[in-house]
Amino acid sequence: MKTRDLRSGIATGLLLAAGLAAGVSGVDAQQELSTYGYFSWRYEQVFQEPGWDGGKIVKETSPREFTMPFFNLMLQHQIAPRFTAYANLSGAGGALEVRNLWGEYTFSQKVNLRVGKIYRKFGLYNEILDAVPTYYGIEPPEGFDSDHFLVSRTTSVMVFGGIQAGSGTVNYSVSTDNGEGADIFKGAFPLGWDLNYKFGGRRYTVGFSGYTSGGQTNSDKGVGEGSPKSGVLPWMAVDSFYVLNGYGEARVKGLTLQFEYARASHEAERDVDAVLAVLANTSVNDAQKARFLRDPNGAATAANVRTVGDYDVSTWYLRAGYSRNTSHGEIGPYIQWDWYKNPETIAKKTWGGDNEAGVADDGKFNKGTIGILFRPIPQVAVKLDGSSHFYRFHGQNVSYPEIRFDISYTFGF
């Protein structure tokens, strides 16, 4: 176990132990353990996705995909009036993943300390992304899509709180953790932050989030090990980067409007061997080859690899949904538009890329989505939507549609 992992684990343990001790010795009646969560089942299918075969674009319809039913089980225990413990376990196909496990001490509404494995407060979605039944849409915004994250979703220590200001609350959070990489780089001090203003009874939100790697780091995945869970691509030897994010939300009389813009700026250095492995095992396009090699027409040799790998990733989205309560339940049509650009990524997921930006000639794509949400009761959400991706592929503007269906049941409420 790494020293900082050990430190983080000990801190969590101490906090939970202190909470338990306080709870056991407390004179107040204690709350029971709250157990709740949701079950979900999903169907997806992609139609007519462009591919390249024999020097021309061919279109393929992917096989339909029924996901295994999965669940998120949340446990929350107010151990003592100021101590809360929380766990979020996610299960699918026989595997169980601990998404969150933290202890929290509340000094006041203004100052709270949370330690453990925590979803960082970042933008509108990172903290609530597992609460799929509660929001419009099935897929997360592209910046939070698991094959091209801008930043890791979790952090280890977070101080946060809210201060009354005018008719609303200014909320802040500051967090730090082990950093993005698998290795510890001496001197790196990652820092995440979020600042927002919620007003009008939580109906309106405007805010900014940020993250800095606090020095050089590397990826949590090696080449060939799949998509990273952080913002650093696997073929980078080192990467020093920061992310800035602005967002807003309005909920007025059944109408929900959301927007978010994020930009990640990377000062990176490619690992020569990793780049050669990528070039040998994947089909990079001309633009990617021109980034990776000094002479794109030359041989893929160590001497020809371009090691300076500075690049920016940017993304924005607009989401709108309109909720109407009827005698049959809540009906909510929604539309979404996502834009994402990452010139550095590649097409192959198993080698750390994605199958969206990495496929496009210029690393850019748009995605439009239209869908409908139906909640016969607040605990059940049925969603059906369709998307189209739009991008440049081998010099042509192409698009392909996909449909999704998701049904989830929230229990314990």
Added chain:
Amino acid sequence: MSRHAIRRALLPILGLAAGLVLGSPETAQAQISVIVGPSSSQAPSKEQVVEMFVGSRTTWGDGTKVQIVDQPTTAVGQQFYEKVLGQSAVDVRKTFIELVLSGQAAKPERFSSDAEVKAAVASMPGSIGFIQASSLDASVKEVLRVN
């Protein structure tokens, strides 16, 4: 008495009767008591009560977590959501499902009578609930009354 005079005499009576009929549901609505535990020293303002029940405020001033004790399906519950919160119970519930699933708030406890709410508020630290003012007794402490 002329017909005109009769009409003039009847108008105030009809107006009074109409006022009584239209006004009767208003007067029939019970006063609401917002309550905390008997030993609690909390004294929230009406704005703070609203913030707690819509999920904007999850902590008391002394750091204790707010525990919402709700009775959304009762008559007093419907009156509370309509007159005090200005939001539907369904909308507030959706907000809390989002907050609770992400660990940002304690799960509200839901009951269906004043007696159950009083028992829960009296026993759970940090709790706040509401009942009809006529159900108030020494087992809980009133911090706000809404007409």
